[in-house]
Amino acid sequence: MSAGTRQERIAQVVRATRAKPGRFRDEHITMAHGAGGKASQTLIEGLLLPAFANDALALLGDAGIVPGDGAIVQGDAGAAPGDGGVVAGATGLALTTDSFVVKPIRFPGGSLGELAVNGTVNDLAVSGARPLALTLSLVLEEGLSAQELREQVQEIALAAERAGVQIVAGDTKVVERGHAEKMYACTTGLGALDPRARLSPRALRPGDRILVSGAIAEHGMAVMLARDEFELDAEIVSDTRSLWPAADALLQSAGAELRCMRDATRGGVASALNELARASRVCALVHESEVPVAPAVAAAAELLGIDPMYVANEGRLLAFVAPEAAAGALAALRAVPGCEHATEIGEILTEPSGMVLVDTAFGGRRVMDLLAGDPLPRIC
Amino acid sequence: MSAGTRQERIAQVVRATRAKPGRFRDEHITMAHGAGGKASQTLIEGLLLPAFANDALALLGDAGIVPGDGAIVQGDAGAAPGDGGVVAGATGLALTTDSFVVKPIRFPGGSLGELAVNGTVNDLAVSGARPLALTLSLVLEEGLSAQELREQVQEIALAAERAGVQIVAGDTKVVERGHAEKMYACTTGLGALDPRARLSPRALRPGDRILVSGAIAEHGMAVMLARDEFELDAEIVSDTRSLWPAADALLQSAGAELRCMRDATRGGVASALNELARASRVCALVHESEVPVAPAVAAAAELLGIDPMYVANEGRLLAFVAPEAAAGALAALRAVPGCEHATEIGEILTEPSGMVLVDTAFGGRRVMDLLAGDPLPRIC
Numbered sequence: 001m002s003a004g005t006r007q008e009r010i011a012q013v014v015r016a017t018r019a020k021p022g023r024f025r026d027e028h029i030t031m032a033h034g035a036g037g038k039a040s041q042t043l044i045e046g047l048l049l050p051a052f053a054n055d056a057l058a059l060l061g062d063a064g065i066v067p068g069d070g071a072i073v074q075g076d077a078g079a080a081p082g083d084g085g086v087v088a089g090a091t092g093l094a095l096t097t098d099s100f101v102v103k104p105i106r107f108p109g110g111s112l113g114e115l116a117v118n119g120t121v122n123d124l125a126v127s128g129a130r131p132l133a134l135t136l137s138l139v140l141e142e143g144l145s146a147q148e149l150r151e152q153v154q155e156i157a158l159a160a161e162r163a164g165v166q167i168v169a170g171d172t173k174v175v176e177r178g179h180a181e182k183m184y185a186c187t188t189g190l191g192a193l194d195p196r197a198r199l200s201p202r203a204l205r206p207g208d209r210i211l212v213s214g215a216i217a218e219h220g221m222a223v224m225l226a227r228d229e230f231e232l233d234a235e236i237v238s239d240t241r242s243l244w245p246a247a248d249a250l251l252q253s254a255g256a257e258l259r260c261m262r263d264a265t266r267g268g269v270a271s272a273l274n275e276l277a278r279a280s281r282v283c284a285l286v287h288e289s290e291v292p293v294a295p296a297v298a299a300a301a302e303l304l305g306i307d308p309m310y311v312a313n314e315g316r317l318l319a320f321v322a323p324e325a326a327a328g329a330l331a332a333l334r335a336v337p338g339c340e341h342a343t344e345i346g347e348i349l350t351e352p353s354g355m356v357l358v359d360t361a362f363g364g365r366r367v368m369d370l371l372a373g374d375p376l377p378r379i380c
Numbered sequence: 381m382s383a384g385t386r387q388e389r390i391a392q393v394v395r396a397t398r399a400k401p402g403r404f405r406d407e408h409i410t411m412a413h414g415a416g417g418k419a420s421q422t423l424i425e426g427l428l429l430p431a432f433a434n435d436a437l438a439l440l441g442d443a444g445i446v447p448g449d450g451a452i453v454q455g456d457a458g459a460a461p462g463d464g465g466v467v468a469g470a471t472g473l474a475l476t477t478d479s480f481v482v483k484p485i486r487f488p489g490g491s492l493g494e495l496a497v498n499g500t501v502n503d504l505a506v507s508g509a510r511p512l513a514l515t516l517s518l519v520l521e522e523g524l525s526a527q528e529l530r531e532q533v534q535e536i537a538l539a540a541e542r543a544g545v546q547i548v549a550g551d552t553k554v555v556e557r558g559h560a561e562k563m564y565a566c567t568t569g570l571g572a573l574d575p576r577a578r579l580s581p582r583a584l585r586p587g588d589r590i591l592v593s594g595a596i597a598e599h600g601m602a603v604m605l606a607r608d609e610f611e612l613d614a615e616i617v618s619d620t621r622s623l624w625p626a627a628d629a630l631l632q633s634a635g636a637e638l639r640c641m642r643d644a645t646r647g648g649v650a651s652a653l654n655e656l657a658r659a660s661r662v663c664a665l666v667h668e669s670e671v672p673v674a675p676a677v678a679a680a681a682e683l684l685g686i687d688p689m690y691v692a693n694e695g696r697l698l699a700f701v702a703p704e705a706a707a708g709a710l711a712a713l714r715a716v717p718g719c720e721h722a723t724e725i726g727e728i729l730t731e732p733s734g735m736v737l738v739d740t741a742f743g744g745r746r747v748m749d750l751l752a753g754d755p756l757p758r759i760c
Binding site for chain 1: 404412420515518521523524536550552561757758
């Protein structure tokens with residue numbers, strides 16, 4: 001087939017799928033509204049953002065920048081009115097919040113408690129904010145065993161210690177048996193904006209390089225296999241970790257040439273790239289063959305018919321770096337423990353604006369859109 | 381009977397019930413662990429505080445003071461590792477967090493969404509922190525009607541506007557039908573510590589006067605009656621409101637002679653007084669006949685056999701003021717809309733340390749201890 005024909009077909013798909021501000025028309029909440037895909041986007045853009053309209057939320061960063069006292073604030077989209085942020089004062093602070101409902105609460109490589117710390121620490125880290133303190137609010141199911149609670153509390157304490165943050169405030173509620181599943185946790189993180197860069201989901205520019213801090217899709221696969229819904233036994237452990245050391249290394253290496261960072265959680269790398277391409281009105285092009293995926297993960301994904309690009313990560317970030325700083329940033333990232341497999345996986349183009357394209361291993365190019373459904377509910 | 385005999389009986393009860401640091405020995409979580417009474421206390425003191433040990437939490441304020449950058453932080457006890465607090469920077473900030481699981485989500489005078497804003501705003505206010513910004517994290521039940529969600533979101537937006545705070549960051553999760561009850565919300569509040577006073581749950585001194593900002597027990601009674609579990613029809617509406625105007629008036633009137641404020645939520649006035657008496661190692665004496673209770677509330681409480689002192693409030697605060705500033709503070713409080721029925725209800729004594737005593741309307745004196753059970757689950 002001629003290049004012209006292929007380009008025409010891509011252009012058709014682009015016209016059909018180009019993102020518009022979502023409208024929330026559903027009559028009931030479905031699992032898809034929590035999955036980080038299209039339904040989540042319409043819930044956020046169609047209902048939550050308009051209701052709470054302010055500059056912080058509209059920015060949709062990972063820990064928003066919002067008007068404080070002579071101050072800035074920022075915010076991120078998960079399936080949320082922005083995952084993050086407040087800043088007040090001269091130096092600048094960031095706020096971010098997340099609820100954790102992962103099932104099961106313990107899985108290879110991690111636990112709900114560990115995610116609750118690392119997930120919120122990471123929303124701060126990718127916003128370029130050094131994590132200072134967390135709050136913790138628990139919803140417990142009547143009948144939860146004290147031993148399970150004790151273990152989760154210890155995981156929370158240990159993860160906080162590893163990440164170098166204190167739990168400074170908290171709350172506990174109990175609901176009747178059957179009105180929660182063991183326990184849910186909500187953490188909110190306060191961080192100090194790092195002066196080495198001014199990151200923004202709107203800052204991506206054509207030519208920027210896309211880095212990923214390690215092999216993808218491990219967290220989502222580990223949780224899914226832990227549910228025993230599939231007769232599949234694979235040695236896959238969650239990647240949950242604090243991403244502040246990785247963010248710190250990137251800030252140090254690239255400084256103002258670091259445009260934006262994002263942790264690729266719900267909806268995976270595909271969803272994070274789509275959000276940022278929309279926010280910056282650029283195209284993100286991914287070279288599929290460059291994306292690191294561990295063999296066990298790739299095999300499990302193929303057996304289950306799931307694209308690893310859509311599978312959640314909890315300890316991986318995407319970084320967008322000006323081309324002249326990309327090689328140095330990648331080297332700095334690879335020197336961080338846990339990021340040895342960091343890779344450059346693509347670049348930013350001008351058109352088609354708001355879209356993500358993938359150069360496949362077979363020489364084709366396809367659109368990588370937001371998912372409409374929910375392949376992996378309750379993943380964090 | 382002689383005064384000596386009565387005093388001896390009180391002393392006996394005091395010895396039997398004097399609070400010791402709780403030890404968490406239960407094998408399972410029960411509704412009582414979320415009710416703000418003794419079981420909550422053992423969960424907090426026996427498990428959560430030791431695990432997350434730091435100065436901020438140990439203070440157990442309503443929005444803790446914690447080590448930041450040249451900074452202070454603070455924290456409060458609900459059934460929580462401290463309801464609040466972080467401060468960083470020269471001026472000082474406070475952080476507080478709460479989950480809301482009230483049932484039903486709409487009741488006379490309020491809604492879950494309204495509570496989620498006012499409850500967190502009030503934890504900041506009673507910590508002497510001017511509310512600046514909130515984060516909002518929702519856990520939605522699959523199948524929740526979009527209309528109910530839309531209404532709650534509007535209530536949240538309206539309450540935030542009334543309280544003068546912005547929602548600057550958020551998150552939404554969805555769990556399968558039956559694994560939540562319609563919706564739960566977690567809000568975290570960031571506030572600026574007010575320089576007019578330095579409040580602390582440890583600051584109560586013998587002679588201090590105890591003020592309440594209005595008639596008590598209205599929120600808990602309104603929610604309980606809304607559940608239709610009792611064949612009782614009474615015109616009782618929740619007192620939910622932002623308490624910052626009341627806190628502001630007290631700070632302005634009493635300044636440094638304002639020792640502490642506390643919103644009397646779960647466990648009611650009785651539980652708040654017990655916590656503070658323990659923290660300050662003093663006795664709180666309440667004159668029962670002075671405590672304002674609306675006739676409809678008193679009648680419903682009597683019919684149901686519930687002491688209004690243990691019923692939750694969502695728009696009432698307790699203030700502890702040095703004796704010379706008490707009259708001025710009360711006048712200032714009464715000038716605030718919604719606080720017209722503010723009253724002085726008691727005073728602080730030296731002994732018995734850590735206890736709350738009540739002078740009853742019949743001339744007796746009894747110990748008002750923490751509740752062991754859970755009279756009103758899911759009240760906020």
